[in-house]
Amino acid sequence: MGPVKRVTNVHLKPRMLALERGGTSHRIGPDLNYTLSRIPNHPQALDLASRLEKAIETRPNKHADERMAYSADCYFQRALKFTPSKQRGVVYMLYGLHMQRNGEHQKALELYLESENSGYESIELDYNMGLAYFYTSDYANAKKKAQLAYSEGYPLEGLRNLLKEAGIDITEPAKQ
Numbered sequence: 001m002g003p004v005k006r007v008t009n010v011h012l013k014p015r016m017l018a019l020e021r022g023g024t025s026h027r028i029g030p031d032l033n034y035t036l037s038r039i040p041n042h043p044q045a046l047d048l049a050s051r052l053e054k055a056i057e058t059r060p061n062k063h064a065d066e067r068m069a070y071s072a073d074c075y076f077q078r079a080l081k082f083t084p085s086k087q088r089g090v091v092y093m094l095y096g097l098h099m100q101r102n103g104e105h106q107k108a109l110e111l112y113l114e115s116e117n118s119g120y121e122s123i124e125l126d127y128n129m130g131l132a133y134f135y136t137s138d139y140a141n142a143k144k145k146a147q148l149a150y151s152e153g154y155p156l157e158g159l160r161n162l163l164k165e166a167g168i169d170i171t172e173p174a175k176q
Contacts, residue, residue: 019048019051019052019055028048028052029052029067029068029069032045032048032049032052032068033068033069033070036049036075036078036079040075040078040079040081040082040083041079041082041083041087041090041091043090043091043094045075046072046075046076046079046091046094046095046098047094047097047098049068049072049075049076050072050094050097050098050101051101052068052072053068053071053072054101054102072098073098076091076094076095076098079091079095080092080095085118086118086119088114088115088118089115089116089118089119089120089125090115090120090122092111092112092114092115092118092120093111093112093115093120093122093124093125093128095111096108096109096110096111096112096114096115096128096132097128099111100128100131100132100135105131105132105135105136106132106136108128108132109129109132109133109136112125112128112129112132113129116129123149123152123153123154126145126148126149126152126154127145127146127149127154127156127159129141129145130142130143130144130145130146130148130149130159131158131159131162133145134159134162134163134166139163139166139168142159142162142163142168143163143168143170145159146159146160146163146170147170150170
C-alpha cells in the first residue's frame with residue numbers, strides 16, 4: 001500500500017466524510033489536518049475541510065471540538081501552491097464549490113473559470129458553473145451549462161428547478 005492510500009485509509013474513514021467522527025482520534029479536525037499536511041491537494045480532504053468549516057459555522061454546539069488548524073481557504077491556497085499547474089483544475093473547482101457554499105458566487109464563478117481554463121472537464125464543474133451563473137444573474141450561460149450537465153445525465157435537479165422558476169426552459173435551444 002502506497003503512502004497516499006495509507007493516509008487516506010487511516011485518516012479519511014467513511015464516518016469522517018459523513019461528518020460523524022474522525023478516523024484515528026475520533027475527532028475530524030486532527031485527522032483532516034494530518035491528511036492535508038501530508039497530501040495538500042487531496043480532493044476528498046479539501047471538500048471535507050469546506051464542509052466541516054460550514055458545519056462548525058452553522059452547528060457550533062455539535063462540532064465544537066472539531067476545529068481545524070487552519071481555515072478551509074488556507075488549505076485551498078496551500079493546495080494550489082503545491083499542485084502542478086496542469087493538475088489544478090480539480091482544486092479550482094473544489095475551491096469554487098467552497099466559495100459557493102459560502103454565498104460568494106462571483107468568486108466561485110472566477111474559480112470555476114480557472115478550472116475550465118486549466119483544461120479540467122467534469123459534469124460537476126458544468127453543473128456548479130451553471131449555479132454560479134444563475135446566482136450572478138447570467139441566465140444565458142446558466143442555461144447553457146444546465147443543458148450541458150443534464151445532457152450528460154447529471155442527477156440533481158436544483159439548477160433545472162431554479163431556471164424553471166425564473167421562466168427559463170432548458171429544453172429550448174440556447175440562443176447564440
